[in-house]
Amino acid sequence: METQKGTSVAPKQSQSAEQKLQKLRDIYAGAPELGRVALERMMPELEQAVRMAPRATTAGRIGIRQGKVSEFLLIFKLKPGGADRLRALLGVLGGNFQGADAVGTVHDMRFVLLDNDTKLLFATAFDGDWDPYIADFSTKIPDPLDVLFCDCEGYPGMHSPKVGEYLLNHQVQAEGWYVANPNLTVAETRRLEKVGKAVDELLDKIG
């Protein structure tokens, strides 16, 4: 029974630090010389890292989290013409994703067309788990999501109760995940921005 929210996804805990480092050396024995030399020079840093508690934990059913920030990456096959439509839509939006602003948990999003416009890679960093809010997206912002993902093969639409399962089936978990400020959510960042500004104004008045 899994009762801890911070379940580690790092390599097996049973291995000792020395064993892990030795295994790394062994596997790098097959690397280009450039990499082998670099690895040896990095050993002091790696010896520290391997002894520290892993910072990455699981997020929801798939995905990794550091602190409060999770990674979420999806790869879809696109229908014919889908890439052109998506490119045109993203061109009009010009990065002004008002829906994402409203969601309030999305740190960033990237849309990458792969393999000669036949696939879409969507990657984002967001706060917490995505599945608790999936129904909210369905009732609050179905159109921005449907227009973005309509050309993904098999996409059932935001109103379908199967949409969560669909996304899960297209999620690819990252092997590694780093977050500079793992405890700063989007909401907290916005709050701190406001507090910082207010403090500056106060100090300006005093000074």
Next chain:
Amino acid sequence: MSTLDETAVGTPPAQALALDLHEIQATVLRPRPTPYFGAHVLLRVDDARAGRELLRRLTPRVDSAASWWDSARPWLSVAISYAGLQALGVPLDSLQSFPEAFRVGMAARAGQLRDEGVNDPKNWQPPFGTAEIHIGLSAFSDSEEKRRHILAFARERYEQLRGVHLLVLEQFGAQPGDLNPLGYKDGIDQPAIEGSGVEPLPGQGPRIKAGEFILGYPGEAGVPLPMPQPDVLGRNGTYVGLRKYQSRVGAFNRFLHAHGSTEEERELLAAKLVGRWRSGAPLTLAPDVDDPALGADARRNNDFNYAMDPHGRQAPFGCHIRRMNPRDTTLSRLTDVNLHRLIRRGTTFGAPYDPNALSEKDDQVSRGAYFLFISAKAMATMEFLQQEWINDGDFIGAGSERDPIIGLQEEEATFTIPREPVRRRIHGIETFHVLRGGEYFFMPSLSALQWIGNLAETGSIEQKER
């Protein structure tokens, strides 16, 4: 929960009904009586035939929601856990049509429910956290005598059956003034359900699509939620999350005393934690002093929105009722509040609230509440609430602060009260409610109870080997 019956006793619904009320169990729509006297009975089924026989015998006292306003007659609700459905011999393809969180049970979802530390299932009271709880009966009535009768009715039915074993019988209610274990009037704000025929009270908010609460009807997204199969089993059923909490009344009172030097200050702090005075009067309408007449008036005590209090100067953003139903509060996360509501049947057990209980020993005195949280997606909603609205504060811009009443507090936890010119932040708030156990149940329709009760007779299944 006295709110509905105070206004609606004996008032049959005037509007045309969209819901099959004759099929839905009464407890879904019927509030506790006032006063209320009841009991929760947890049973284990060792023999599928005996279990099905029990269901057939109990069904005559399982009221339907068709007479939701009539709580004068004592009634039973019957709910069945996943292990219970297995034990009753429900066929495998039906079992597999239930959602995963229900199938694995509440203890196995502790990670998603943030049931950690003192609330960890390994600290629960047996039989909670085992697969032994199969059938949950809840008896409701408005007098001690009626409770005796309805419990005697139930006992006669399960005691005669050798294959059914009593695990827990806990009486609830009979509290002075029907107050909850911390001394507040409770159960006031319930979701209004479209098509139920229950006239919403002022302030109850927009009617929410029935499919959010009862299986087989369109939900807020316009489509029904996935339903267990076959149709007769799933339709008009719903899910119930049962949670038993021990109230740490000593810790609660010590907190009030540590941060309030007069009775007035302590009562104001107690109101700030909940968002209502103990009388039920909401701070949004009675910000400075209690108004017991307001608290007692079901047509006024919930008639507000938070546009009246956008900065939380009356009801703090982090207070219990604003977290559990933020209404029109501007949230930092895109949220459809209508998707995260639960029908609550709070049932207080044990010693009544004692304002003079201050010792750590008082925290151990048996008193608290069993909550029935009812919804067509109770598992998902409870996990959402535990993760987002109870054990976090980000959605209201309160960082990692937690619900002051039912949150699991970390070391050095704080509670913020917005104020002019600067907020008051109180340090050292403790966990006032400790989880002692819980389980997920399916509350079938009356036809589904019969279907399960007659499984072997219809020949639709093989007798399950145990």
